[in-house]
Amino acid sequence: MPKCVIDGREVEFSPGENLIEVAKKVGVEIPYFCYHPGLSVVAQCRMCAVEVEKMPKLQTACSTVATDGMVVKTRSERALANQKSVMEFLLINHPLDCPICDQAGECDLQDYSYEYGSPYSRYTEERRTFLDLDMGPVIVKNMNRCIHCTRCIRLGAEVLGIREMVATQRGNKTEIATIDGRPLETDYAGNYADICPVGSLLLKDFRFKKRVWFLKKTATVCEGCARGCNMDIQHDANVIYRCTPRENLEVNQYWLCDEGRFNFHYVHDADRIMEPAVRADGELKMTEFGASLDAARAALKGKKAAVLLGTDLTQEEAKLLQEFLPKYLPNASVFHFGTPGIVSEADDAPADKILKRKSKTSNLHGFEKLGFKGLKTLPTGLDAALVIRGGRATLPELKGLSTVGIGVFTREEAATFSVVLPGLTFAEKDGTIVNFQGREQHIRRAIFPAGNCKALSEILAMWAHGTGGNA
Amino acid sequence: MLLKTKESLIRRMYLVDVAKGLAITIKNFFFAPKITIQYPEERRKYSDRFRGQHYIKATNGVENCTACMLCPTVCPAECIHIVAGERPDKEKYPVQFEIDILRCCFCGMCEEACPKDAIKLSTIYEMSTESRDVYDRSFLMEQRGNK
Numbered sequence: 334m335p336k337c338v339i340d341g342r343e344v345e346f347s348p349g350e351n352l353i354e355v356a357k358k359v360g361v362e363i364p365y366f367c368y369h370p371g372l373s374v375v376a377q378c379r380m381c382a383v384e385v386e387k388m389p390k391l392q393t394a395c396s397t398v399a400t401d402g403m404v405v406k407t408r409s410e411r412a413l414a415n416q417k418s419v420m421e422f423l424l425i426n427h428p429l430d431c432p433i434c435d436q437a438g439e440c441d442l443q444d445y446s447y448e449y450g451s452p453y454s455r456y457t458e459e460r461r462t463f464l465d466l467d468m469g470p471v472i473v474k475n476m477n478r479c480i481h482c483t484r485c486i487r488l489g490a491e492v493l494g495i496r497e498m499v500a501t502q503r504g505n506k507t508e509i510a511t512i513d514g515r516p517l518e519t520d521y522a523g524n525y526a527d528i529c530p531v532g533s534l535l536l537k538d539f540r541f542k543k544r545v546w547f548l549k550k551t552a553t554v555c556e557g558c559a560r561g562c563n564m565d566i567q568h569d570a571n572v573i574y575r576c577t578p579r580e581n582l583e584v585n586q587y588w589l590c591d592e593g594r595f596n597f598h599y600v601h602d603a604d605r606i607m608e609p610a611v612r613a614d615g616e617l618k619m620t621e622f623g624a625s626l627d628a629a630r631a632a633l634k635g636k637k638a639a640v641l642l643g644t645d646l647t648q649e650e651a652k653l654l655q656e657f658l659p660k661y662l663p664n665a666s667v668f669h670f671g672t673p674g675i676v677s678e679a680d681d682a683p684a685d686k687i688l689k690r691k692s693k694t695s696n697l698h699g700f701e702k703l704g705f706k707g708l709k710t711l712p713t714g715l716d717a718a719l720v721i722r723g724g725r726a727t728l729p730e731l732k733g734l735s736t737v738g739i740g741v742f743t744r745e746e747a748a749t750f751s752v753v754l755p756g757l758t759f760a761e762k763d764g765t766i767v768n769f770q771g772r773e774q775h776i777r778r779a780i781f782p783a784g785n786c787k788a789l790s791e792i793l794a795m796w797a798h799g800t801g802g803n804a
Numbered sequence: 805m806l807l808k809t810k811e812s813l814i815r816r817m818y819l820v821d822v823a824k825g826l827a828i829t830i831k832n833f834f835f836a837p838k839i840t841i842q843y844p845e846e847r848r849k850y851s852d853r854f855r856g857q858h859y860i861k862a863t864n865g866v867e868n869c870t871a872c873m874l875c876p877t878v879c880p881a882e883c884i885h886i887v888a889g890e891r892p893d894k895e896k897y898p899v900q901f902e903i904d905i906l907r908c909c910f911c912g913m914c915e916e917a918c919p920k921d922a923i924k925l926s927t928i929y930e931m932s933t934e935s936r937d938v939y940d941r942s943f944l945m946e947q948r949g950n951k
Contacts, residue, residue: 432872432919433896541888541896544873 335401340408352394352405353381363407364416364445366423366530367482368395371587372491378482380419380445384409391415413449420450423480426460426505427531434478436532438545442480463508469516471591472525472534474509479533481507485525492588493519494686509533521687523594527577527587538595539575551779552579554766556645556695556725556759557593559681560688561768564589566597566760566779573597573760573780584768590688599724600758600783604743607784612751617744622754622787626795629719629737629752636717638662641708641729643722643740644671644694647764647776650789651696651703654721657793662719668708669700671726676707681769690769694726695759699767720750721789724758739792755786762788850927852951855912857928858903860944861921867945868922871898875914875923883907884914901941905931926951 334345339356346355351374356363366378374396382391386404391411406412424446431437463476486498486509497517501508511517517525525534548567555562555576562585564576576597578589599605609625610617620628640658642651658667671694675681678701681692701707708729711718718734724741731749738747740756747753760779767773782788814820841848850856861868871888883906889899914923926949 430895432870432874437872541871541890544877546877547873 335399337399337401337403337405339405346399348398350399352383352392352397352399355399356394356405356407361407363394364441364449365395366441366445366480367484369484369487369528369587372484372487372528375483375487378419378423378480380416382412382415382419383407384412416445416449417451420446421455424450424454425456426477427480428460428477430478434475434532435535435540435545436478436529440532441530461505466510466514467516468511468534469518469522471522471537472517473537473540475533475535476508476510478531479509480531481509482530483509484528484530485509485534488524488528489519492586492687493521493524495519498525520592520685520689521588521590523591524578524588527589536575543569543574548574551777553759553777553779554695554768554774555589555593555596556723556766556776557590557596557693558684558688559690559692559695559697559769560584561695561766561772561774562589562593562688563774564593568760568779571780573600584770584772584774585688588688592689596725597760599741599743600760600780602743604745605724605755605783606742606744606747606753607755607786609755609785610747610753617747617750617753622785622792622795623800625752625754626792626800629754630796632735632737632751633662633665633717633719636735637715638665638717638719639711639715640665640667640719641721642667642669642700642705643720643726644669644692644697644700645723645725645759646696646700646721646740646789647723647762647766648696648699648703648773649764650721651700651705653790653793655703655705657797661797665719666712667705669697669705670708670722670729671697673727673729676709677701678769692769695768696766698769698771699765699773702767702771721756723756739789741786754792755784756789756792757782757786761786850929852927854927854929855910855915855925857926857931857949858905858908858914858939858944859924859926859946859948859950860898860901860941861924861950862945862947866894867897868920869898869901869918870894870896870920870922871901872896872919874917874919878913878917880911880913881907881909898941901944903939903944905939906936924951 336343336345339359340361342359344355344359353363353368363381365381367375376393376396381394383394384406385392465474465476468474489498490496497511499512501510526536547569550565550567553566555564563579563581565579566573567575576594578587580587608619609622611620611625611628672692675692678698681690681697684691715734718731718736720738722740728746736750737752738750739754741758742753759776761782763778764776765773871886873886876884876886883904885902886898887900888896912925915925928949
């Protein structure tokens with residue numbers, strides 16, 4: 334393999350890699366704003382300029398491909414002077430509103446300003462200001478903070494396939510805006526906030542909710558569709574505040590769709606049933622596990638029942654049910670459900686050109702692998718149903734059946750149910766899900782279960798032992 | 805082993821020493837400057853840097869605070885709770901600003917961390933109450949002991 338020398342350290346690299354990536358391998362940090370591994374290289378922020386031997390001028394590391402025998406100095410006098418000057422130029426117009434800005438704490442400009450910038454500003458003229466138009470329901474723009482890296486423009490054009498962000502005017506007056514001030518149309522608008530190195534494009538949903546340094550990250554997988562994008566759940570004190578994509582080049586690259594990004598809201602839904610409930614006098618009344626399990630057993634005993642399993646359950650839960658159901662509900666017919674119209678693996682296809690799949694549940698392919706059958710129409714002559722799901726699978730019509738629900742339901746969804754045993758969402762349990770490529774991915778518990786919700790294994794164990802646990 | 809010394813009778817009666825001690829007592833009792841003060845009527849002057857009851861400084865009736873959350877970040881007692889919001893005349897302001905004064909250790913780090921000169925510790929030290937209330941926004945906004 335070819336070798337080059339960066340700051341006196343010898344590095345092996347594969348041909349075609351640029352200097353930023355090569356330097357990362359030996360732990361040398363080259364600062365950059367406009368470069369992003371998932372986007373094209375434009376080399377316009379000039380922050381990554383480094384000194385390369387035998388080249389008369391500084392070279393931008395993002396656009397310079399490493400060659401054999403190259404000698405690079407990232408901290409030479411000229412490189413440092415350049416970094417300091419670039420920082421000064423960028424901060425000329427950048428407002429000092431870090432206390433207000435949600436990006437503070439994960440802001441590239443803030444971090445580099447400490448590391449490479451000057452602590453004082455020599456600028457005395459008035460800063461440029463802009464009036465910001467609304468950008469739709471996902472993104473809030475603050476043009477005053479923009480440093481013109483154009484990552485957002487390139488993201489739209491190259492990844493999302495929609496040229497909605499443009500740069501108008503020139504030079505100091507350059508403004509990043511949507512065409513004619515239209516709101517953003519893409520379903521992937523949250524990525525604009527992720528790639529923005531400063532606080533120009535921020536999530537409306539997360540606005541002023543929490544300072545980022547309080548948030549803890551749990552690496553997990555999105556349950557929004559059969560792709561299983563890798564993401565981090567960011568949470569603090571048992572509350573989820575946002576989800577951000579995690580790099581995985583074979584599944585989702587660096588991106589996450591808005592549906593998956595904001596899917597976590599149902600975990601904290603005020604309408605979610607978090608205590609065991611039994612229907613009495615036409616209303617769901619809160620009880621304890623003992624009483625509601627008795628009611629659940631009674632509702633299914635001696636009836637012709639169907640067991641419906643949501644494909645948002647994990648492999649572990651599905652396997653457990655495969656053992657449990659033949660023993661305790663031997664006469665029931667078992668189906669899986671998830672998305673209307675998606676019955677088997679064959680129905681699952683890409684829903685757009687980027688990430689989304691047609692199956693809106695995460696584990697359809699895992700259920701098929703275990704041999705469960707999909708639900709086309711309910712068999713006739715049924716008089717009871719047991720529905721087990723994680724909170725995302727779309728419920729089929731269950732009118733006229735005495736229904737027992739185990740899992741995550743809102744009051745509205747459980748309107749016809751006779752018993753509800755509250756289960757866990759994807760953020761509250763560990764498990765494995767299988768995506769459309771057959772890739773087994775791990776979901777991890779980020780927060781503790783809400784209310785009196787219990788894991789499916791616990792509920793089934795109580796069912797099997799004929800007890801109500803501690804309750 | 806104890807050393808035995810032969811002292812005179814006068815010396816052994818300690819009369820001189822008792823008189824000396826009594827002289828010091830009398831001197832201090834009648835002539836030394838008094839330390840104790842008659843508290844509710846008389847008050848001591850504390851330093852301007854004294855760290856007492858908190859308040860949020862306001863300029864022209866608008867709070868200086870922008871809810872940047874640096875004070876709850878730095879607070880070692882974790883007694884400050886802020887909820888940020890937006891209103892037409894101010895991009896970010898504290899909708900809720902609570903100080904659990906019973907947990908506060910009056911270290912003054914919140915005042916030091918504040919970039920907006922908003923949270924201040926006044927020299928007020930009379931804070932005893934009959935309930936365990938927390939200081940809420942409206943209480944803190946009164947410019948009590950403004951400095």
